[in-house]
Amino acid sequence: MYDLYVKTMEASHEDDYLVKDRNNEWMKTLPGLVQNSKQFIAVGALHLAGPYGLVAQFKNFGYTVTPIKLPK
Numbered sequence: 209m210y211d212l213y214v215k216t217m218e219a220s221h222e223d224d225y226l227v228k229d230r231n232n233e234w235m236k237t238l239p240g241l242v243q244n245s246k247q248f249i250a251v252g253a254l255h256l257a258g259p260y261g262l263v264a265q266f267k268n269f270g271y272t273v274t275p276i277k278l279p280k
Contacts, residue, residue: 210257228260235265242271 217224234255241247249262256263263273 209253210261213254214258224260227254227258231255231260231262231265234262235269238262238266239269239271 213227238249242249251262255261258264266273
């Protein structure tokens with residue numbers, strides 16, 4: 209899904225405001241929310257992947273990100 213998104217952005221020459229810019233804005237607020245307690249943060253799948261994804265950004269801030277495994 210993320211690869212398709214990247215190809216679409218490259219082909220359309222659109223600004224990456226839907227994912228990258230929004231993630232960067234969220235990272236101004238989210239670390240303060242998770243600083244003192246565990247949190248569940250629900251976002252669309254594209255906001256998780258890639259170098260500007262929330263998972264990578266939280267890891268860059270030094271947080272541990274643990275995926276939740278759903279039962280089969």
